[in-house]
Amino acid sequence: MTATVAPPSVPATRQPRYLLDREGVLGPLMLLPAVLYIVALVGFPLVLAILYSLSDVTVGDQSIDLIGFGNFTAVWDNGTFQKALRNTFLFTFASQALVLVLANLLALILSADFHGKRLVRFLILLPWTTPIALAAIGWLWMLDSVYSPIDAALRSAGLLGPDTPFGPLRNMLWLSKPDLARLSVLLIHTWRTLPLATVILLAGLTAIPQDVKDAANVDGAGFWRQLIYIRIPLLLPIMTVAVLYGVIFTFTDMTVVYVLTRGGPIDNTQVLASWAFLKGVEGGDLAQGAAIALFLFPVMAGVAALMLRTARRTETS
Amino acid sequence: MATVETRGLTKHFGDGNAAVNGIDLASTDGEFLVLLGPSGCGKTTLLRMIGGLEPPTSGDVLIGGQVVTDLPPRARQIAMVFQSYALYPHMSVYNNIAFPLKAQKLPKTEQKQKVAWAAGILGIDQLLHRKPRQLSGGQRQRVALARALVREPNVFLLDEPLSNLDAQRRASARDELQLFQRRVGTTTIYVTHDQVEAMGMGDRIAVIDQGSIRQLGTPHEIYDDPADTFVATFLGSPPMNLVPRGGDLLGFRPEHFIPADVAATEAMATFPFHVHREEYLGAERLIYGEVGDAKAVARFPANVVVPAAPGGTYDFAVRRGDLKIFNPTTGLRTDRPV
Amino acid sequence: MATSVPPAPAPKTPPVTAPRYTGLETSPGVARAKRVGARGILYAGATFFALFAALPFAWMVLTIFKQDTDLYNAKHNPFVYNDPPTLDNVRALFNETEYVTFVVNTLIVAVAVVAITLVAVVPAAYSLTRLAGRWGEGLGIGIFLVYLVPPTLLFIPLSRVVTELGLRNSKWAMVVVYPSFTIPFCTWLLMGFFKSIPWDIEEQAMIDGYSRLGAIWRTVLPIAIPGLLTVVVFAFALTMHEFVYALAFTSSSAEKTISNGVPTELVRGDVFYWQSLMAAAAIVAVPVALLYNVFLDRFIAGFTLGAVKG
Numbered sequence: 001m002t003a004t005v006a007p008p009s010v011p012a013t014r015q016p017r018y019l020l021d022r023e024g025v026l027g028p029l030m031l032l033p034a035v036l037y038i039v040a041l042v043g044f045p046l047v048l049a050i051l052y053s054l055s056d057v058t059v060g061d062q063s064i065d066l067i068g069f070g071n072f073t074a075v076w077d078n079g080t081f082q083k084a085l086r087n088t089f090l091f092t093f094a095s096q097a098l099v100l101v102l103a104n105l106l107a108l109i110l111s112a113d114f115h116g117k118r119l120v121r122f123l124i125l126l127p128w129t130t131p132i133a134l135a136a137i138g139w140l141w142m143l144d145s146v147y148s149p150i151d152a153a154l155r156s157a158g159l160l161g162p163d164t165p166f167g168p169l170r171n172m173l174w175l176s177k178p179d180l181a182r183l184s185v186l187l188i189h190t191w192r193t194l195p196l197a198t199v200i201l202l203a204g205l206t207a208i209p210q211d212v213k214d215a216a217n218v219d220g221a222g223f224w225r226q227l228i229y230i231r232i233p234l235l236l237p238i239m240t241v242a243v244l245y246g247v248i249f250t251f252t253d254m255t256v257v258y259v260l261t262r263g264g265p266i267d268n269t270q271v272l273a274s275w276a277f278l279k280g281v282e283g284g285d286l287a288q289g290a291a292i293a294l295f296l297f298p299v300m301a302g303v304a305a306l307m308l309r310t311a312r313r314t315e316t317s
Numbered sequence: 318m319a320t321v322e323t324r325g326l327t328k329h330f331g332d333g334n335a336a337v338n339g340i341d342l343a344s345t346d347g348e349f350l351v352l353l354g355p356s357g358c359g360k361t362t363l364l365r366m367i368g369g370l371e372p373p374t375s376g377d378v379l380i381g382g383q384v385v386t387d388l389p390p391r392a393r394q395i396a397m398v399f400q401s402y403a404l405y406p407h408m409s410v411y412n413n414i415a416f417p418l419k420a421q422k423l424p425k426t427e428q429k430q431k432v433a434w435a436a437g438i439l440g441i442d443q444l445l446h447r448k449p450r451q452l453s454g455g456q457r458q459r460v461a462l463a464r465a466l467v468r469e470p471n472v473f474l475l476d477e478p479l480s481n482l483d484a485q486r487r488a489s490a491r492d493e494l495q496l497f498q499r500r501v502g503t504t505t506i507y508v509t510h511d512q513v514e515a516m517g518m519g520d521r522i523a524v525i526d527q528g529s530i531r532q533l534g535t536p537h538e539i540y541d542d543p544a545d546t547f548v549a550t551f552l553g554s555p556p557m558n559l560v561p562r563g564g565d566l567l568g569f570r571p572e573h574f575i576p577a578d579v580a581a582t583e584a585m586a587t588f589p590f591h592v593h594r595e596e597y598l599g600a601e602r603l604i605y606g607e608v609g610d611a612k613a614v615a616r617f618p619a620n621v622v623v624p625a626a627p628g629g630t631y632d633f634a635v636r637r638g639d640l641k642i643f644n645p646t647t648g649l650r651t652d653r654p655v
Numbered sequence: 656m657a658t659s660v661p662p663a664p665a666p667k668t669p670p671v672t673a674p675r676y677t678g679l680e681t682s683p684g685v686a687r688a689k690r691v692g693a694r695g696i697l698y699a700g701a702t703f704f705a706l707f708a709a710l711p712f713a714w715m716v717l718t719i720f721k722q723d724t725d726l727y728n729a730k731h732n733p734f735v736y737n738d739p740p741t742l743d744n745v746r747a748l749f750n751e752t753e754y755v756t757f758v759v760n761t762l763i764v765a766v767a768v769v770a771i772t773l774v775a776v777v778p779a780a781y782s783l784t785r786l787a788g789r790w791g792e793g794l795g796i797g798i799f800l801v802y803l804v805p806p807t808l809l810f811i812p813l814s815r816v817v818t819e820l821g822l823r824n825s826k827w828a829m830v831v832v833y834p835s836f837t838i839p840f841c842t843w844l845l846m847g848f849f850k851s852i853p854w855d856i857e858e859q860a861m862i863d864g865y866s867r868l869g870a871i872w873r874t875v876l877p878i879a880i881p882g883l884l885t886v887v888v889f890a891f892a893l894t895m896h897e898f899v900y901a902l903a904f905t906s907s908s909a910e911k912t913i914s915n916g917v918p919t920e921l922v923r924g925d926v927f928y929w930q931s932l933m934a935a936a937a938i939v940a941v942p943v944a945l946l947y948n949v950f951l952d953r954f955i956a957g958f959t960l961g962a963v964k965g
Contacts, residue, residue, distance in 0.1 A: 018387075018388065018389055018392070020866060020867070020868060021389040021866055021867055023372075023786050023867075026782070026786060026867060026868075027782045027786030027787055028782075029778075030778035030779060030781060030782035030786070031778070031779050031782045031783070031787075033774060033775040033778065033779065034775040034776060034778075034779035034798070034838050034842055035779070037775055037834055037835060037838050038798065038801050038835065038838065038839065041813070041816075041831075041832060041834070041835035042801050042804055042809065042835050042839075044812075044816075045809045045812035045813050045816065046804065046808070046809065046812075048812035048815065048816075049808055049809065049811060049812045052811060052812060062815075102704075105700060105704075106700075106704050109697060109700045109701050109704065110701075112697055114694075114697055114698060114701060116701070117701075119705075120701050120704070120705045121948075122944070122948055123705045123708050123709040124704060124705065124708050125708075125944060125947060125948060125951075126708055126709055126712055126940065126944055127708050127711075128947075129892075129940070129943050129944040129946075129947040129948075130712075130936070130939075130940040130943065130944065131895050131896045131898070131913070131914045131939060131940075131943065132896060132898055132914075133898045133914045133915070133917065133918050134913070134914065134917060134918075134935070134936035134939055134940060135711070135936075135940075136918070137917060137918050137932055137933075137936050138711050138712065138714070138715045138933065138936055139711060141714070141715070141718065141927075141929050141932070141933060142711050142714055146729065147726070147727070147729075147733065147929075149714055149733050149734065152732075152733045152734070191707070191708070191711075194708070195708070196958075199951065199955055200955055200958060203952075203955045203956075241958075245958065248803055248805075252805030252806075252807055252808075253807075254807050254899060255898045255899065258898075258902075259918045272807075273805065273807035276807055276808075276811075277807060277810070277899070277902075277903070280810075280811045281810075281811075281814070281902075281903055286811050286815075289811050290811050290812070293805075293807055293808040293811065294808065296805060296807065296808055297808065300803065300804070300805065304800050304803055308796065308800075331788070331789060368862060369861075369862075370858050370861070370862075389861065389866065389867075390858075390861045390862045391861060391862070391863070391864045391865060391866065395862065396862060396863075397858075397859070397862045399855040399858070399859060400855075401853065401855055403853070403855040403856050403858070403859035405856060405859075405860075405874055406856075406878065407877045407878060416860070416863050416864075417863035417864050420863055420864025420865050420869075421864055464863070468863075468864070
């Protein structure tokens with residue numbers, strides 16, 4: 001039954017040269033640099049930000065003296081903050097609603113074959129791949145109060161100028177009129193996040209298994225029927241993920257507003273992120289800046305949780 | 318001496334169930350030992366623990382009499398061939414085979430010699446400069462074996478190396494493998510779920526189910542003297558017939574289930590066999606039916622005329638020597654000296 | 656290396672020869688008209704979206720070569736070159752502004768950030784896919800979620816950290832801080848790659864005589880080169896995009912990067928030198944777009960948490 005008993009060799013706990021072979025040791029060791037970085041440069045600052053928001057830190061007085069929730073109430077009572085809060089939600093959800101519709105259309109278009117498809121695909125991506133600040137600069141010029149080409153086009157179409165629907169001025173003043181300025185920011189956010197949503201949706205579309213489509217064809221379902229009863233329900237999880245990303249990138253963005261209008265005219269395009277920046281960096285009130293930025297957190301956390309759940313469900317389906 | 322031994326080897330994965338449940342196993346030197354069992358029975362986990370790829374929860378592994386439980390694979394003097402052959406895709410066949418020698422820091426000239434030797438034995442001298450993706454399944458198997466051979470290990474561990482081959486190739490690959498092992502004479506532990514492979518190749522077979530060895534023995538012992546109903550029904554196609562009678566479970570192989578008048582001895586058990594249908598398989602004929610409530614199958618060579626037509630009930634019998642008795646609740650053999 | 660476009664299924668045409676008799680048989684002519692109509696809508700839609708996306712860039716590029724006398728003349732048709740196009744503005748960009756400094760800084764920061772990212776991400780991704788068991792996937796997603804923590808929240812305390820480290824107003828501040836978002840994103844990305852490499856190759860190498868580290872170096876990494884390349888590309892792209900930290904940490908031209916410097920520095924007083932500004936933006940936009948295009952599928956697989964294969 002059993003072999004002859006032989007003297008056992010030295011147990012491994014006393015063999016340090018094999019230490020790095022133990023998964024229990026190697027695993028955490030390999031994770032260490034990344035985790036350290038994250039803890040030091042994300043975790044720690046996060047805690048610090050919360051501390052700041054509960055204190056009276058300014059650029060001048062760097063000591064952290066806790067004062068409770070005073071900053072939050074002060075911030076909340078501020079009119080500009082309320083504007084910023086409203087704008088943040090407006091820009092985010094209006095733009096993403098638009099993106100949802102447009103991305104679906106565009107993804108459908110791109111899932112078909114046609115001449116020049118590669119070129120279109122490349123062009124479609126440009127708004128997303130260009131660094132945000134540079135794209136914003138491009139739009140700054142595009143929406144210039146004197147030289148905007150959009151104005152020029154409207155003028156030639158007879159829609160702008162004296163005695164016209166958009167007149168009487170010869171320019172729309174996109175960035176100087178509050179409503180138009182908000183519309184511009186909204187437009188740019190939509191323009192910028194559309195590519196990402198589209199590409200994610202497109203990938204989801206092509207991932208619909210062929211046999212599902214085949215079965216639908218055999219069952220006699222035409223184009224629209226397939227769309228409504230098959231494709232869209234199957235795409236719902238992916239759509240959710242795409243929209244959630246758009247929400248995150250729009251909700252927390254300060255670059256577009258900062259470069260385009262600095263939050264103007266008169267704080268009418270201010271968003272939480274840009275307001276926090278202006279207060280914190282340019283105003284020097286670190287505590288209030290942190291408090292304002294922290295208002296971003298609940299929505300972000302909610303979005304992240306939603307995204308996790310949807311992604312998990314996509315994977316298991 | 319290159320024997321492989323496990324003592325009380327156990328492996329629990331996170332979810333509580335024991336994949337391997339206190340297995341005691343001992344091979345002899347140079348034997349071809351097969352670990353046979355259905356998917357998920359723990360045979361691969363057992364092999365991996367022997368190889369050092371999976372740390373056991375408890376128990377010990379001994380190779381050549383030395384306890385190697387805490388040693389990493391490279392310190393165990395073993396070679397392993399995976400189901401997928403795990404050829405390094407970015408290296409040529411030569412470099413694949415030479416890889417273990419490089420790890421030993423052997424001088425280049427010696428490497429060349431050994432690779433040539435191993436390639437010669439496996440007949441792949443012409444393939445040395447090719448890349449794995451250019452090889453057929455059978456060729457890849459030979460490269461994997463050459464790589465395993467080249468360091469002259471004490472033990473070969475093979476994890477279902479034939480399952481990736483298509484059916485035709487499998488028979489000839491089986492033949493080659495066995496010749497190879499006989500020629501080289503290294504102790505080999507071979508995992509498979511295919512009982513034909515096991516019976517055809519193994520010196521001894523360990524039949525494993527749910528983490529435990531049900532029986533360890535030669536193919537002859539396993540087939541003719543099964544230790545429990547699992548072994549009895551796992552080997553043999555169609556499996557052993559099991560019929561309850563008088564508080565026991567009687568077992569008999571389909572080929573031992575013959576018409577009563579043909580058996581014609583006093584030392585036999587008779588059964589009323591109600592026939593449902595017949596299958597003609599070319600070399601043999603299978604008769605399906607029932608004994609009482611239990612299903613039963615009888616097997617005959619095709620050139621024998623069987624006096625049993627569907628619909629009828631006939632007196633069939635099994636000679637005493639061919640009858641095995643099992644305990645209906647535990648499944649264990651009751652008429653076998655332990 | 657990832658391919659760019661997943662093959663698209665054949666276009667849907669309405670069933671012409673379907674045996675469904677509705678009573679109003681569609682003649683071949685009507686059916687073809689329907690198909691042509693559908694194609695027409697397709698092209699119209701594609702054109703609309705292409706224009707919507709690209710027009711600002713077209714305008715950008717057009718502006719670059721316009722002379723001042725042409726650009727700033729309200730009576731001129733802005734869509735054509737009324738005066739001949741010129742390269743003067745591009746030359747001015749390179750010779751008379753800090754643009755080249757910005758580009759150099761961006762490259763230095765990018766290379767350093769990519770290096771740090773690789774060093775941290777490769778072992779982390781390996782550990783999470785191979786060594787962390789069931790925790791691996793969850794931790795990986797957790798690390799990815801760190802990427803979503805907005806810089807607009809962290810830049811205030813990070814400014815303090817940067818100052819404490821003596822890196823105020825230096826590009827090295829960015830080198831130190833940027834990995835805080837490239838690492839989370841790229842770890843998740845690389846995990847996707849490692850997951851697709853079969854385990855048995857490393858295990859075979861360990862059997863063949865190498866330690867785990869040796870096995871990784873000799874077998875996993877060579878096979879994972881496309882994945883490593885993707886990490887390099889995205890760490891690079893993320894670095895190029897970043898604005899908030901750059902704006903917060905650097906104030907002098909010598910230390911700024913493109914993303915930060917162009918919107919702030921290429922404005923003299925209140926005067927915007929638009930043509931040069933547009934050139935500055937366009938020069939960067941195209942290479943980055945090309946890079947993204949090549950690696951898009953992996954990017955998407957990473958973003959959708961692997962739910963959609965690239």
